[in-house]
Amino acid sequence: MKTKAKSINKALDKAIPLVEPLNIHKAMRYAILAGGKRVRPILCLAACELVGGEERSAVPAACAVEMIHTMSLIKDDLPCMDNDDLRRGKPTTHKVFGESVAILSGGALLALAFEHLTEADVSPERMVRAVKELAKSIGTKGLVAGQAMDLSSEGLDQNDVGLEELEFIHVHKTGSLLEASAVIGAVIGGGSEEEVEKVRRFARCVGLLFQVVDDILDGTKSSEELGKTAGKDQVAGKLTYPKVLGLEESKEFVKRLKKDAREHLKGFDSDKAKPLIALADFIANRDN
Amino acid sequence: MKTKAKSINKALDKAIPLVEPLNIHKAMRYAILAGGKRVRPILCLAACELVGGEERSAVPAACAVEMIHTMSLIKDDLPCMDNDDLRRGKPTTHKVFGESVAILSGGALLALAFEHLTEADVSPERMVRAVKELAKSIGTKGLVAGQAMDLSSEGLDQNDVGLEELEFIHVHKTGSLLEASAVIGAVIGGGSEEEVEKVRRFARCVGLLFQVVDDILDGTKSSEELGKTAGKDQVAGKLTYPKVLGLEESKEFVKRLKKDAREHLKGFDSDKAKPLIALADFIANRDN
Numbered sequence: 001m002k003t004k005a006k007s008i009n010k011a012l013d014k015a016i017p018l019v020e021p022l023n024i025h026k027a028m029r030y031a032i033l034a035g036g037k038r039v040r041p042i043l044c045l046a047a048c049e050l051v052g053g054e055e056r057s058a059v060p061a062a063c064a065v066e067m068i069h070t071m072s073l074i075k076d077d078l079p080c081m082d083n084d085d086l087r088r089g090k091p092t093t094h095k096v097f098g099e100s101v102a103i104l105s106g107g108a109l110l111a112l113a114f115e116h117l118t119e120a121d122v123s124p125e126r127m128v129r130a131v132k133e134l135a136k137s138i139g140t141k142g143l144v145a146g147q148a149m150d151l152s153s154e155g156l157d158q159n160d161v162g163l164e165e166l167e168f169i170h171v172h173k174t175g176s177l178l179e180a181s182a183v184i185g186a187v188i189g190g191g192s193e194e195e196v197e198k199v200r201r202f203a204r205c206v207g208l209l210f211q212v213v214d215d216i217l218d219g220t221k222s223s224e225e226l227g228k229t230a231g232k233d234q235v236a237g238k239l240t241y242p243k244v245l246g247l248e249e250s251k252e253f254v255k256r257l258k259k260d261a262r263e264h265l266k267g268f269d270s271d272k273a274k275p276l277i278a279l280a281d282f283i284a285n286r287d288n
Numbered sequence: 289m290k291t292k293a294k295s296i297n298k299a300l301d302k303a304i305p306l307v308e309p310l311n312i313h314k315a316m317r318y319a320i321l322a323g324g325k326r327v328r329p330i331l332c333l334a335a336c337e338l339v340g341g342e343e344r345s346a347v348p349a350a351c352a353v354e355m356i357h358t359m360s361l362i363k364d365d366l367p368c369m370d371n372d373d374l375r376r377g378k379p380t381t382h383k384v385f386g387e388s389v390a391i392l393s394g395g396a397l398l399a400l401a402f403e404h405l406t407e408a409d410v411s412p413e414r415m416v417r418a419v420k421e422l423a424k425s426i427g428t429k430g431l432v433a434g435q436a437m438d439l440s441s442e443g444l445d446q447n448d449v450g451l452e453e454l455e456f457i458h459v460h461k462t463g464s465l466l467e468a469s470a471v472i473g474a475v476i477g478g479g480s481e482e483e484v485e486k487v488r489r490f491a492r493c494v495g496l497l498f499q500v501v502d503d504i505l506d507g508t509k510s511s512e513e514l515g516k517t518a519g520k521d522q523v524a525g526k527l528t529y530p531k532v533l534g535l536e537e538s539k540e541f542v543k544r545l546k547k548d549a550r551e552h553l554k555g556f557d558s559d560k561a562k563p564l565i566a567l568a569d570f571i572a573n574r575d576n
C-alpha cells in the first residue's frame with residue numbers, strides 16, 4: 001500500500017505542475033499533495049491488477065479519482081457548506097487562498113480529472129466506459145445526491161431520520177466515488193462484466209465500511225489525532241452510525257462489512273486479491 | 289437558428305428531469321432553462337453538419353457544452369466571485385436557491401455534461417477526443433485560466449494592462465468553450481484533421497467577436513435591455529475592449545473579425561457553411 005501511495009503521489013506531483021495560472025495551481029497542489037491516505041487511487045490500481053491488468057495503465061485513472069476526491073473536500077469545507085478550517089492537519093484551501101481561488105481550483109481539479117483520465121493507454125471503448133462511470137459517480141446520482149441530502153438532514157433529530165437515510169447519504173457521498181474508483185480500475189484492467197460487478201459489490205462494502213469507521217472516529221478521537229476537526233458531525237447535528245446504531249453495534253457492523261467485502265472477492269486469484277483485502281482491513285482498523 | 293435552439297431546449301429539458309435530489313435539479317433547470325441564446329450548442333450542431341455529420345448525433349454534445357456554460361455562469365455570479373444578482377433577466381441561481389445549492393448544482397451540471405456527452409451515438413475514438421477537448425476547455429488551460437486572470441486584473445488601471453492581457457482573458461474565459469463547442473461538433477461529425485483545425489480557427493474568431501460585442505453592449509446598454517447587470521465591467525474596474533481600443537476602433541475590430549471568420553470557412557460546401565456564417569453575423573449584430 002505504501003509503495004502504491006508513493007507512486008500515486010509522484011504521478012500527482014507531475015500531473016499538476018506549478019505553471020500559470022500560478023495561484024490556481026498552487027491551491028490545487030496544496031489541497032491534493034497535503035497528504036491523505038490515497039484510498040481511492042489504491043483501490044483503482046488494485047482493482048486493475050485484480051482482473052489481470054497492469055498497474056501502469058491505471059495510474060492516470062487513479063490520479064483522476066484522487067483529483068475528484070480533493071475537489072469534493074475543497075467544496076465541503078467552503079464557508080457556505082461545512083465551513084471547516086482544518087483538513088489533513090492543515091488550514092483548508094479557502095482559508096489559505098481565499099474563497100474564489102478555492103472554488104476555481106476545485107473546478108480545475110474536476111476538469112483535469114477528466115482530461116488526465118483520457119491520457120490512459122487503454123482502448124477507446126474502455127476509456128468511454130471509465131469516463132461515464134466517473135461522471136455518474138460525481139453527479140446527482142452520486143456525490144451531489146449525498147451532499148444535498150447531508151445538507152438537508154443537518155439539525156434533524158436522530159428519531160426523525162433512520163438508518164435508511166443515513167445509508168443513502170453515505171452510499172452517495174462517500175460510497176459512489178470509492179465504487180467508481182474500483183470499477184474504473186477493473187474496466188481499465190480489462191475485467192469481464194461479471195468481474196466488474198463483483199468488484200463493484202466489494203467496493204460498496206468498502207465504502208460503507210469507510211464511513212462507519214469515519215463516524216466512530218469522529219466521535220471518539222481528537223482533532224489532533226484525526227488531522228481534521230473532530231466531533232463536527234455532532235456539533236452540526238449530523239446523523240452518524242454511532243448515533244443511530246450505538247457505538248457497540250457500529251463496531252459489530254464494521255466486522256460484518258469486512259467479512260462481506262472478502263466474500264465478494266471469492267473466485268479471484270487469491271494472490272491478486274490480497275492488496276484489496278489488505279485495503280479493506282486497513283480501512284476497518286485505521287485510527288485517523 | 290431558432291429551430292436549432294428549440295431542439296436544444298427540448299433536449300435540455302429532457303436531460304435534466306425533475307427528480308431527486310429535487311432542490312438540486314430545480315436549481316439546475318432554473319439556471320439552464322432560463323433562456324440564453326444557445327450560441328455554443330448551435331455552434332456545435334452547425335459544425336457537425338458542416339463536415340457532413342448528422343445533427344442528431346451532436347445533440348448530446350450540444351447539451352453538454354450548454355451545461356458547462358451554465359455552470360460557469362452560476363460560478364461567476366457567486367458572492368465570492370462577481371457577486372451578481374441578475375442573469376438572463378432573472379435573479380441569479382444563488383439568490384433563489386442559496387449559495388450551497390448553487391455550488392452543488394454547478395458541480396452537478398459539470399458532471400452531467402460529461403455523462404451526457406458519452407451518450408452520443410458515435411465511435412469511442414471520436415468520443416474520447418470529444419471528452420478530452422471538453423475537459424481541456426474548462427480547466428487551467430481554458431475557462432479557469434481566464435477566470436483567474438479576470439479576477440486578478442480587477443481594479444487595475446487600463447494603462448497597466450494592455451490588449452494582450454485583455455485577449456488572454458477573453459480567449460480563455462469565453463473563447464475556449466466556444467472553440468471546444470465547434471471542435472467537438474466537427475469531431476463528432478467525422479471531420480478530417482484539417483477540417484477540424486479550420487473549424488477551430490473559425491471558432492476562435494467567433495469567440496473574440498462574441499466578447500468584443502459583449503464589452504460594447506456592457507458599456508452602451510441598460511440592464512433591462514441586456515437581461516443582466518449592465519455597466520458591471522466598469523464598476524468592477526474590469527478591462528474591456530472599448531476601454532483599451534476606444535468605442536469606434538472596437539466596432540472596426542468587430543467588422544474585421546466577422547470577415548476573418550468567413551475566410552476560415554472557405555473550402556467547405558457553401559450551403560453547409562451558411563448556418564455558421566449566420567451565427568457569426570448574429571453574434572456581431574446582436575443587441576443583448
